[in-house]
Amino acid sequence: MDQTPSIDEAVTTGIMATVKARFQHLQSEQSKTMFCATNCRLAAQHGQLEVVKLLVEAMPNQSVRNQCCMNAALSAASEGHLEVVKYFYLRLKMDTRIETEDFRFRCTLAACSRLRENVVSEFGLEPDWLFQFSPILSFTAAMAIEGRNSVLTDTLSRMQPAQVTQLLRVAISQRHVALAVTLINDERFSSEHVDQSDSTEATALMLAADAGHHELVEKLLDLGASVRAEDSQGRTALSRACEAGHVRAAKALMDRGADASHRDGRGLTCAQLAERLEQREVLRLLDPSRLICSETQQAAATPNSVLLRPTDSSQRDRQLSEELHQLLSEAGFTKERANFQQTLAHWLKGVAEVLTQDDRQMTGSYAEGWANSLAQVNGRTAADSDIDWTVLVAGQEFHLEGGCNRSRSSCRDATKLIVKEGHAQVAVGAGSQPAVTARACGVRPAQDTCHAIWCCSSFCDDMIRKILKYFRDVHLVRATRPNSTNELRVSFGFQEKEIMADLGTVQGQLFTMIKFIFKRHLPHTLGTPGLKTYHAKTLLFFMLEKNGTDPSAEAWQPQNLIARLVESLDMMLNFISSRSSPDECMPHFFMPDAPIYFKNAGIGGDFDNTKARVRNRLNEMRSDIGGVVEQLKRLVRPLQSESFYFHPFTLLPLTAPPAATKIREGTSYPDMHFKFADVYSVVHQCVSELQLESSNRDTLTRQLSLLNEQQWCKCAALCLTAMAHLKFGESEEAEKLAMELQKARVKCGLSPEEVDTLCSLDSDWAWRFCFPCDSPPRFPFLPEFTQTLLTARLSQPLSSHLYVNFRCLSWSLQAELLQAFQPIAFDAWLEELQEDPDLEELLTLARYSDCREHVELSLRLMETIKDERRVAMETQDEEKIRWVKEKLENIDL
Structure with missing residues (x-):
């Protein structure tokens, strides 16, 4: 039996003789170059310095060699192989054509992304990098939790006090509590700058209150932060805490003299702000008598007795x-429908992982399939529920006393954390808010994103074994016991998800x-x-x-x-x-x-x-x-339809998707996640390109061609193509597409059978999208009303997005472009509105139809959507309903 190691094994384990022998068998320069380039990166990734040297020296093409060295150096940096990185640095330094500062930055960024402290320490951090690149800021935050701040200390030594305060505000706004605490405690932090504000006049205290970090609020108050300072909207730190619903932060501010009667720029007191957003617990803090009736207060004093139920019950x-x-x-609360809901969540999680490029899991009721809505199980999320994400920090791992059994190589010299009442004790606490909440906005439900850290083992196996057949590693989240600091909560979220799924x-x-x-x-x-x-x-x-x-x-x-x-x-x-x-x-x-x-x-x-x-x-x-x-x-309401209303492209995390130059093929589950992610990226690219003053026609054409073969997003592709023709003044071509859109029909809901076969479904189900957005869109080439259907929702900073419903966009394009040729197909519109309408679609019907019945239907369904809280209403939504009411009144005149 042949015992010769494979080339991959030889490269990754450093068997030089095998690598040399394989190279010597190659004849052409091209094959040698490819061999060296491919295996050099693999060797660097595994820290095999001698193999790296051999392959670099053997590479015949100089220009390819430099690029190969750069790519391999990045792989080595991300894995923490410092000696390999230093070899590449010295080698490239000899070539005057190579910008060594660029090499230093790129390797540092790669190392920060995987928390490779040794590499980062070698090259150091420039102060500006902390503000410009989130992986670098996240690196310093992760190190702060462990009390390993040598790199940060070195960087701070080269910063002015005002810069340190600016960094503090950035750290707080990014929810890096441990980093913020470290900065506050650093000797370079000056209390003279504690009330320094950003472009919106927000101080560090306001940002801490806004995020609910009462620990930071108290530290900043100790340093003299002003509770009276106002931001550009006239809000104090207390105003912002009450608006966000953070009771503990609000109490800390009130205890130090913050004025709850202060009125912001809109004339609203803290109580009025809390009331508008239904922050009941804040109202309870501000005035307990408003929410606790005398009967309840009396019940609180009732002796602890258990009332017995009748024996004949x-x-x-x-x-x-x-x-x-x-x-x-x-109403759908069955094992079968819970399984379908779990499948939908699995789809969403898979696509989100591809787009965000992080280790992301979905937990909570949406993923578990039970009680995401207490009314029905139909794919919708209730207004008081949310979608929960857990993002595991890459490159970081903790070890728990009572859990870690030294079974992994990473455990050998690791410090075990003591666990007290379910909380691991750490050098610096990361706060008591485990998740960052992006509030509900438009059709998007609220989303909580929890950044967590893997542990090397499971924990409390005896209890897990009682209701679960197998173990998984636990993780730590940023939460503490009441009135405690410097700890992280042990979380069993992934085990709980599996229990609920069964x-x-x-x-x-x-x-x-x-x-x-x-x-x-x-x-x-x-x-x-x-x-x-x-x-x-x-x-x-x-x-x-x-x-x-x-x-x-x-x-x-x-x-x-x-x-x-x-x-x-x-x-x-x-x-x-x-x-x-x-x-x-x-x-x-x-x-x-x-x-x-x-x-x-x-x-x-x-x-x-x-x-x-x-x-x-x-x-x-x-x-x-x-x-x-x-x-x-x-x-609870019986299901009117067996359908699940699932629009995954409205639920994805609002991060800018990576550019896509092709749509990957394949029908397996992982392949389809990539395919769906590619389509989302391409549609986003098209929408962005169409808004540019000087759109590149070739770029748009190339992007649109990628969508044309995807039958499940045909309406979106046709609308975008018609919009492109209008942008370039080709109205006749746009009219032809509008006629084609008349024949197109989108799918409103998925049957249970279709949920399981989503990867092979050819019907047009991908027509509602939400994209990250921080400013109003610009589509001046579209008809005026059509422009309003591309809805920018900017009232919630963490939830700001552009909502694009291609079904109503299609209707509007048909009505505007074909009005001179044929009547509007209202019957077809009404048929499609039977299931899952939204405000934009109903507004479109009311805009183009003068039939009283149509306008009445639009108004009735809009008010139903509002009453059932299917949309997180904004002022612009109230205005849409008011406009339809006015049109209905005018029809009667």
Whole structure:
């Protein structure tokens, strides 16, 4: 048997004889050049310096050699092979044609992207790089968590105090709390500049309040930061904290003299700002009497007693269980539809990973398939829900005492972090806000992005084993216990996702009911906040431990749904009563020694009454389950259609997509993720190119040609091509495309079968898009009304985007370009509006039709969308509805 190693093995392990022998067998200069270039990068990536030297010296082509050295150096830098990088640097330095500063920057950037401190230390950081390149800023932030600040200290020594304050503002705005704390504690930070502001007149204190980082708020206040300073909109730090809903930050500011009665540039007080955005907990802080009625206050003082349910309730409960099970099933709360929802989330996650080029996972209810909406399971996200992303920091790994077993090479000399009550102790804390929230905006639901750090192992395996068959490594997130700092929370988010994905129908329905009680019924109907979705999920895990995970077991049959709900409430009451602290609610399932706290625990004041109020409300509920069920019945609605309404290109993270020069082929799942990402990138490129004053016709033509063969985005391709013709003054060509658009039909929803076959679906389902955008769009070559359909939503900085609905854009182009030739096909429009209309489509119908019935339909459906909160309404949306109302009134005149 041939024992000769492969060339890849020889290159990566440094078997010089094999590499030399393979090279000597090559005859042509081209084959030698290709051999050296390919394997030099591979050798550099694996730190094989001698192999690198051999291949570089053997490379016959000088110009190719320099480019090869640069590419290989970047690979070595990203893997932390410093000696290899230094070899390339010295070699390229000898060639006067090579710009060594560019080499230094590119290698440093590559090293920062993978947290290779040794390479970064060798080359150092220029102060300007911290402001210009996010991977470099993120590198210093990651190092700050571990207290490894030598590179940062060196860079700060070359900065002026005003620059350090500017860097502090950037760090806070990017949510790098550990870096911000490090800068504040640095001797070069001057309190004289603490109120220095940015272009919007926002100070560091305002930015910290806006992000909810109460730790930074307190540190900045200690340094003399002004609570009276105002930004360009007349908002103080307290105004911004209240508007964003950050209770702890708001309290810290109020404790230090911030004026809650201050009015911003619009004349709004802090309470009015909070009220406009339904920040109930902030209102509770500002004035507890506004939200807590006297009856609830009296209930808080009621002795801790459990109300007993009638002993003859068993038969009634079984009957009610069957009714409730049927109601929830008809609304889509079934194992089957949860699986379809999980598939959609998998698609979205895969495309997002390609576009953002990071290690990104989706967690939370959207990915788990259960209770992303408490009304129906149809692909839509409820207004009070969100999509949760977890982004793992590349190149960073922590090791936990009690978890790390030194099984990996990276574990050998690593320091193990002590874990206290579920929180790993670190050198510098990263804050208590685990996620950055991009608020709901237009058709986009809110999105939370949590940056996390891998651990080398799983943790608390005994508890995981009880309800999950296999282990995964845990990770750490930026969260602390109340009133604690310098720690990161151990997260089991990926394990929880797998548990939720395996739930049976009744198990999932139980979770839906518990979530309804904790997240909707208690805080909104009964005015008793304090519990969150994570409390509901943890309670479900304890129920699975008690009753088993097998969905076919007797405990999980439909007739026992109410019994399980009562059992859950009893369990929750026992958890609450067994803990003495007013802040602690229940034990963590995976880490029993770690408490899970009530929402806004540790703030004091009225929030100390949360525990008593919640306990008494749960007692009342337990004795009147029928009342809870009646409330749920008012919310849950049977499905009108089996379809899932899934528009992935409106849900992707709002980062500028990488340029695409081709649309990759293939029908497997990974291949299709690349294909969908390429189409999104190309459409974005076309929309951007069309807005340029001097658009490049060849570039546009090339980009549009990439879309033409994709049947599933045909409407988008035709609209963009017609827009291009209009831009270049070719109205006749645009008219021809408008006639073709008349025949096109887009797909409104996906059937359950189509969800599983999305990769092979030829129907036109990709016609709604959201693209990152920070300024109003410019399409002056389009008809005036058509321009308004390209909607820029800029009211939420982290959610700002351009919304493009190609269906209504198609209708408007047809109406404008073909009005002289043929009547508008309103019947076809009405047919398509039967499912999943949006405000822009309904406005388009009302704009072009003078039929009273059509305008009435538009107004009715627009108000339904508003009432059901399918769109996060802005002033421009209210104006659209008002315009339709006015048109309807004028029709009657």
